[in-house]
Amino acid sequence: MIKMNMLQAINDALVTAMNDDEKVMVFGEDVGHFGGVFRATSNLQQKFGKGRCFNTPLTEQGIIGFANGLASQGSVPVAEIQFGDYIFPAFDQIINETAKFRYRSGGQFTCGTLTIRTPYGGGIAGGLYHSQSPEAFFAHIPGMKVVIPRNPYQAKGLLLASIRDDNPVLFMEPKRLYRASVGEVPEEDYELPLGKADVVKEGEHITLLAWGAQVDVIEKAAEMAEKDGISCEIIDLRSILPWDAHTVSESVKKTGRLIINHEAPQTGGFASEISATVQERCFLYLESPITRVCGLDTPYPLAHEKEYMPDHLKTYEAIKRCVNY
Numbered sequence: 001m002i003k004m005n006m007l008q009a010i011n012d013a014l015v016t017a018m019n020d021d022e023k024v025m026v027f028g029e030d031v032g033h034f035g036g037v038f039r040a041t042s043n044l045q046q047k048f049g050k051g052r053c054f055n056t057p058l059t060e061q062g063i064i065g066f067a068n069g070l071a072s073q074g075s076v077p078v079a080e081i082q083f084g085d086y087i088f089p090a091f092d093q094i095i096n097e098t099a100k101f102r103y104r105s106g107g108q109f110t111c112g113t114l115t116i117r118t119p120y121g122g123g124i125a126g127g128l129y130h131s132q133s134p135e136a137f138f139a140h141i142p143g144m145k146v147v148i149p150r151n152p153y154q155a156k157g158l159l160l161a162s163i164r165d166d167n168p169v170l171f172m173e174p175k176r177l178y179r180a181s182v183g184e185v186p187e188e189d190y191e192l193p194l195g196k197a198d199v200v201k202e203g204e205h206i207t208l209l210a211w212g213a214q215v216d217v218i219e220k221a222a223e224m225a226e227k228d229g230i231s232c233e234i235i236d237l238r239s240i241l242p243w244d245a246h247t248v249s250e251s252v253k254k255t256g257r258l259i260i261n262h263e264a265p266q267t268g269g270f271a272s273e274i275s276a277t278v279q280e281r282c283f284l285y286l287e288s289p290i291t292r293v294c295g296l297d298t299p300y301p302l303a304h305e306k307e308y309m310p311d312h313l314k315t316y317e318a319i320k321r322c323v324n325y
Contacts, residue, residue, distance in 0.1 A: 001184040001185065001186055001187070002184070002185060002187050003182060003183070003184060003185075004152045004156075004182065004183070004185045005152060005178065005179050005180075005181060005182045006149070006151065006152045006155050006173070006174075006177050006178050006179070006181045007038060007039060007040050007178045007179060008152065008185075009152035009153070009155040009156040009185050010040050010117075010155050010156070010159060010173065011040055011041065011042060011043075011044070012156055012185070012187075013155065013156040013157075013159040013160050013163075014026060014040075014041065014044060014078065014159070015044070015047065016156075016160060016189050017076075017078070017159075017160060017163045017164075018044070018047075018048050018052065018053075020189065021076055022052075023074065023075050023076045023113075024052070024076040024077075024078065024163065025051075025052045025053065025054075025070070025075060025076070025077055025078070026041055026044055026052065026053045026077075026078045026080070027053065027054050027055070027056050027063070027066075027067075027077070027078075027079060027080070028041075028055075028056055028063060028079055028080030028081065028082065028117075029055065029056060029058055029063075029080070029082045030055055030082070031044070031053065031054070031055060031080050032044075032045045032050065032053055032054050032055040033045055033046075033055075034055075036080060036082070037082055037083075038119060038175065038178055040080075040117075040173075040178075041053060041080070059089070060081055060086055060087060060088075060089040060090040061089045061090050061092065061093055063079050063080075063081065063090065064079060064081075064090040064093040064094055064097075064098065064116065065090075065093050065097070066079075067079040067098075067111075067114050067116070068093060068097050068098055068101065068111050068114065070114075071098075071110070071111040071112070071113045071114040071168070072101060072109050072110065072111055074113075075113065076113045076115075076163065077113070077114050077115070078115045078116075078117060078163060079114065079115070079116050079117070080116075080117045080118065081116060081117070081118040082118075082119075083118065083119060083120075083129075083130050084118045084119060084120030084121075084132060084133070084134055084172060085120075085129050085130055085131070085132045085134070086129075087116075087118055087134060088134075091137070094116070094138070094141075094144070094170070095138075095141050097111070098111045098114060098116075098143075098144060098168045099111075099141045099142065099143030099144040099168065100143055102143065103143060110166075111168045112165070112166045112167050112168060113166075113168075114168040114169075115159075115162050115163045115168070115169045115171055116168070116169070116170045116171065117159075117171045117173065118170070118171070118172055118173065119172075119173045119174075119175035119178070120132065120133050120134065120135070120172045120173065120174065120175065120212075121133050121174045121175055121176060121212060121213055121263050122176065122263060122300060122305060122308070122309065123175075123176030123213065123305075123309070124175060124176050125302065125305060126175075126300075126302075127300065127301075127302035128299045128300045128301070128302065131300040131305075132264075132300055133262065133263040133264035133295070134264070135148065135172055135240050135262075135264065135270060136240075136264055136268060136269050136270040136273075138170050138240075138241065139240050139241045139243075139270050139273065141241075143167075143168070144167060144168040144169065144170060144241065145162070145165065145167050145168070145169045145170070145194055145195070145239065145241055145242065146169070146170045146172065146239065146240040146241040147161075147162050147169055147170070147171050147172070147194055147238065147239050147240070148171075148172045148173075148174065148211045148212040148237075148238065148239075148240060149173065149174075149212070149238070150174070150177070150181075150211065150212055150213070150215040150216070150236050150238070151177070151181050151183050152181060152182065152183045152185045153183055153184065153185050153186075154192060154198075154236075154238065155173070156185055156186075156190070157190050157191055157192030158171070158191075158192050158194070158238065159171055160189065160190070160191045161191040161192055161193065161194050162194065164191065165194055169194070172212070174212035174213035176213050177212075177213050177216075181216075192238075194238075194239050195239045195242040195243070195244060196238065196239065196244050196247070197235050197236060197237050197238055197239075197243070197244035197247040197248060198235070198236040198238055199233070199234070199235055199247065199251070200215065200219070200234040200235065200236050201219075201222070201232070201233065201234040202233055203222075203231040203232040203233035203234070203255065204231040204233070204254070204255060205230050205231045205232065205255055205256075205257065205323060206225075206230065206231075206232050206233070206255050206256075206257040206258070206259065206319055206322055206323060207232075207233045207235060207248070207251040207252050207254075207255045207257060207258045207259070208221065208222060208232050208233065208234050208235070208259050208261065208315070208319070209235045209237060209248060209258065209259065209260045209261070209274065210235075210236065210237070210260070210261040210262065211236060211237040211238060211240065211262070212263075213263070214261045214262055214263060214310070215234070215236045217261060217310065217311055217312050217315060218232075218234055218259075218261050218312070218315055219234060220312035220315075221312040221313075221315035221316040221319060222234055222319075224312065224316045225316060225319045225320075225323075228320070230319060230320075230323055232319065233251050233254070233255055235247065235248060235251060240270055243270075243273075243274070245274075245277050245278075245281070248274065248277075248278060249277075249278055249281040249282055252278050252281075252282045252285060252286070253282055253285045256285055256286060256287035256288070257286070257287055257288050257322045257323065258275075258278055258286075258290045258291070259290075259291045259292075259293060259315065259318050259319060259322060260274050260275065260290070260291070260292050260293070260294075261292075261293045261294070261310050261315055262294050262295070262310070263294070263295050263309070263310065264294065264295055265294065265295045265296060265297045265298070266292055266294035266295065266296070266297060267297050269292070269294050269295075271292040271294055272292075275290045275292065278290060287325065288321075288322045288323075288325035289322075289325070291318050291321070291322055293310045293314050293315050293318050294310050295308055295309070295310060296308050
């Protein structure tokens with residue numbers, strides 16, 4: 001085990017994957033000699049050469065179109081979109097090509113070896129164009145997976161699993177944790193299962209559910225609630241698509257209450273899908289309405305970022321409301 005931050009864990013996963021399989025290649029805007037805007041790909045070009053780690057033009061649609069072609073021909077591309085906010089020019093390629101290639105060809109061709117990495121989320125004073133959380137857009141599309149780690153250990157294991165999975169994967173990295181999250185990471189090769197939630201802490205009175213950087217938020221809220229005698233079960237969803245409805249539902253059947261926390265705006269956010277599914281499965285077990293603690297239905301603000309964020313205080317207040325319902 002070695003201490004790493006999330007950036008180092010991601011870099012280590014890429015090195016591991018590239019050492020293990022010569023077909024793995026990394027590309028995107030400034031990922032080569034520069035190492036990317038956050039330095040996640042530092043030294044990859046020096047280690048593996050310009051043929052396996054290289055810069056692309058500033059065209060997200062072109063990056064993913066190129067990646068689709070590589071994947072369909074047997075390569076294992078890891079394409080970086082520099083910010084999740086700028087993934088939308090590539091939306092058509094991801095939705096209509098990456099996710100549907102296998103289905104439309106009757107299994108003759110596939111983009112299953114493609115992994116798309118992108119940083120997402122707020123907390124770095126990035127304003128409206130560098131702080132969005134677009135995961136729910138991609139959860140609506142059959143044919144691909146959406147994965148979000150919460151710490152360095154999860155980042156390395158989930159990224160390796162994503163690169164080796166036989167489906168295209170959108171791997172979304174919470175940028176405010178890049179250097180803030182530090183933890184023990186195995187030096188050896190390991191994978192964590194995709195589509196399986198992680199029960200971080202067991203509890204009795206209420207289930208708190210989040211993913212990415214918001215897991216830290218619900219953990220802080222749970223610590224406050226514990227002082228009031230409220231026992232919180234904490235779940236990190238980890239995969240948005242497919243999501244682990246079974247683990248979440250079993251937890252809610254035990255606690256009778258559910259709070260879902262995510263950074264994205266509330267309307268149409270992925271919490272809505274979770275709420276509907278849990279209500280269908282757990283209606284007779286619920287002791288209070290399912291509650292969403294989310295971002296606001298506004299563009300992501302710069303000056304009022306703290307007011308926008310669904311922080312631990314908003315979550316703690318929601319816990320009290322649910323338990324006292």
